[in-house]
Amino acid sequence: MLRKPSSGKNNTTLTERYDALKNLHPFFKIIWKASPSMSISNGFLRIIKGTIPLLMLLIARKIIDEIVLISTQQAEVSSSLWLLVGSEFALAILSDLLSRAIALLDSLLGDLVANSTSLKLMDHATQLDMNHFEDSEFYDKLERARRQTLGRTVLMSQVLSQMQDVISLVGLSAGLILFNPWLILLLLIAVIPAFLGEAHFNEKTYSLVHGQTPERRELDYIRYIGASDETAKEVKIFNLSDFLKSRFAELSTKFYKANKALATKRALWGGALAAIGSAGYYGAYVFIIIRTVSGSLSLGDLTFLAGSFNQLRTLLQSMLTRFSTIAEGSLYLKDLFDFF
Numbered sequence: 128m129l130r131k132p133s134s135g136k137n138n139t140t141l142t143e144r145y146d147a148l149k150n151l152h153p154f155f156k157i158i159w160k161a162s163p164s165m166s167i168s169n170g171f172l173r174i175i176k177g178t179i180p181l182l183m184l185l186i187a188r189k190i191i192d193e194i195v196l197i198s199t200q201q202a203e204v205s206s207s208l209w210l211l212v213g214s215e216f217a218l219a220i221l222s223d224l225l226s227r228a229i230a231l232l233d234s235l236l237g238d239l240v241a242n243s244t245s246l247k248l249m250d251h252a253t254q255l256d257m258n259h260f261e262d263s264e265f266y267d268k269l270e271r272a273r274r275q276t277l278g279r280t281v282l283m284s285q286v287l288s289q290m291q292d293v294i295s296l297v298g299l300s301a302g303l304i305l306f307n308p309w310l311i312l313l314l315l316i317a318v319i320p321a322f323l324g325e326a327h328f329n330e331k332t333y334s335l336v337h338g339q340t341p342e343r344r345e346l347d348y349i350r351y352i353g354a355s356d357e358t359a360k361e362v363k364i365f366n367l368s369d370f371l372k373s374r375f376a377e378l379s380t381k382f383y384k385a386n387k388a389l390a391t392k393r394a395l396w397g398g399a400l401a402a403i404g405s406a407g408y409y410g411a412y413v414f415i416i417i418r419t420v421s422g423s424l425s426l427g428d429l430t431f432l433a434g435s436f437n438q439l440r441t442l443l444q445s446m447l448t449r450f451s452t453i454a455e456g457s458l459y460l461k462d463l464f465d466f467f
Contacts, residue, residue, distance in 0.1 A: 147457035151286065154460055158283055161239040169232045173287055176225040177294025179218055184299070184434045186215045192427035233287070237280030244463070251467055267340045282456035285449055292446050299435045299442070306432055310411050314439055317407025321400040322447030328393040329455040335385060346378045404440060411436050 159166050193208045303310045352358040353371040362368055412433055419429040 147461050148454055150457045150460040150464055151453075153464065154282070155286075157244065158236065158240055161243050162236055165232055165236045165239075169229060169236065169287060170290075172225055172229050172232070173291035174294060176222065176229065177291045178298060179222045179225075180295045180438055181298035181302070183215060183218055183222075184302075184431050184438070186211055186218070187434065188427035188431035190215070190427075191430045192425050195426050233280075233284045237283060240283065241280050248463075248466070267344070282453065282460070285453055285456065289446060289449055289453065292442050292449075296439065296442050296446070299439050302431060302435050303439065306428075307414075310414075310432075310436060313407055313411050314436065314443065317404045318440060318443040318447060320403050321397070321444055322451065324396050324400045325448045326451040326454075328389070328396070329451045331389055333455050333458055335389060339382060339385075342378055342381075346375065346382070349375045349378070404444060408437060408440050 190208065190211045193205070193211065197204060197208070300311060303314075349371050352362065353368070353375065362371065415424070415429055415432050415436070418424045419426065424432070
């Protein structure tokens with residue numbers, strides 16, 4: 128049965144979006160209850176993984192300086208150089224193994240969380256009176272809550288990845304601060320515009336999806352009855368095929384146009400703001416090169432600082448974008464907890 132689309136507030140304020148982060152606490156309680164051992168193992172592996180980028184850059188710096196020393200003094204290759212190369216190779220292998228182990232734990236833990244949440248949702252639904260299911264506003268909440276049982280496991284991985292990146296960020300930042308604190312300021316100026324752009328478009332995306340819920344249900348219903356053996360007889364008897372196809376085309380075209388407009392704006396603004404980030408990076412890169420040419424820095428220092436700045440820029444962009452996505456995901460969590 129089709130229900131009249133419910134009316135309601137579709138737009139969310141910035142305060143509401145970040146207030147929704149409070150939903151992460153009960154969400155991680157659900158994750159912990161699903162498997163304490165997997166939760167602890169996942170966190171421990173991510174801590175180790177977070178320290179590897181800094182260690183790799185430090186070893187690369189030593190390798191470059193060692194090679195320059197051997198070249199300028201025309202000395203023989205020492206065993207220490209091969210030890211450094213071997214250490215870097217071992218870290219590369221360890222990083223790959225950690226990534227695979229973390230991905231496995233995320234997948235297994237995500238399945239457990241999805242299953243336990245689905246059971247809780249089913250149990251709660253059976254305790255409600257039938258008149259609830261005839262209310263369009265309530266049914267929209269149920270539909271949004273049902274979708275969160277699977278989609279929110281991605282949020283778990285995002286939050287844990289954020290914690291992992293914080294560890295990498297602290298280590299890499301220390302090297303830049305010791306060299307020149309102004310590079311950190313330049314880094315922030317380079318990445319903040321991209322973050323604000325992502326935050327804005329994440330809010331628009333959530334508002335769009337939230338507002339489309341009633342009509343999305345109608346679209347799914349039409350898709351089902353228009354191509355189902357259970358309704359084929361009624362569709363033919365009452366000659367509903369043309370009506371169903373017309374209504375489906377109308378709704379699907381409406382969604383496509385709305386999504387296309389938003390995606391196009393996001394792509395255009397994202398490209399422009401990303402260019403600002405690239406300009407900031409190459410500005411710092413030129414500064415480091417000038418210091419190296421003047422003799423203030425070694426080639427190893429150049430490798431370390433340029434690599435640190437580049438990785439920090441990528442990390443910050445990823446973290447700020449992910450933070451905005453986490454805030455958006457927390458709004459979807461609100462749909463789940465509102466239903467309960």
